[in-house]
Amino acid sequence: MRFEIPDHKLLVHEVPLPILWGDMDSLGHVNNTLYFRYMEQARVSWIAAINGQVNSADEGPVIANTFCNFYRPLVFPGNLVVKLYVANPGRTSIDTYVSIERADDPGNVYAAGGATLVWVSMKDGRPLPLPSFLRALEGQPPKLPGSEAPPALPEK
Helix, strand or coil: CCCCCCCCCEEEEEEEEEECHHHECCCCCECHHHHHHHHHHHHHHHHHHHHCCCCCCCEEEEEEEEEEEECCCCCCCEEEEEEEEEECCCCCEEEEEEEEEECCCCCCEEEEEEEEEEEEECCCCCECCCCHHHHCCCCCCCCCCCCCCCCCCCCC
């Protein structure tokens, strides 16, 4: 089964990552579990970039679900461009999507996936309303990536 990534998403972050020798498996390509780590790094670095930290002792994100579609194998050596998109902010959750390209092969997606993040209390694990820095993604005029205020999400 292939999960489709929606058209109504907003690019919010890009992360360059190296392909490490140890990322490969015995078949000579990047092990499938590493793709999930690449996606995780994009989400974590984005939240840290806009919030100054990923979570506090009181609250933070957890993953409700995740998926990855594998299109082409990645092999060492190389560098990646991992692009993070967001869509559908709700009261307690937001959908994130990732595309993974090789830096030396721009525009060709090697894998794409996503995860739904739920903001929770670290004390009891119960959902909390999204923090203001994530709620700000909805209802503002579009901004360029890297601007002070987060950009608005496109309409469905």
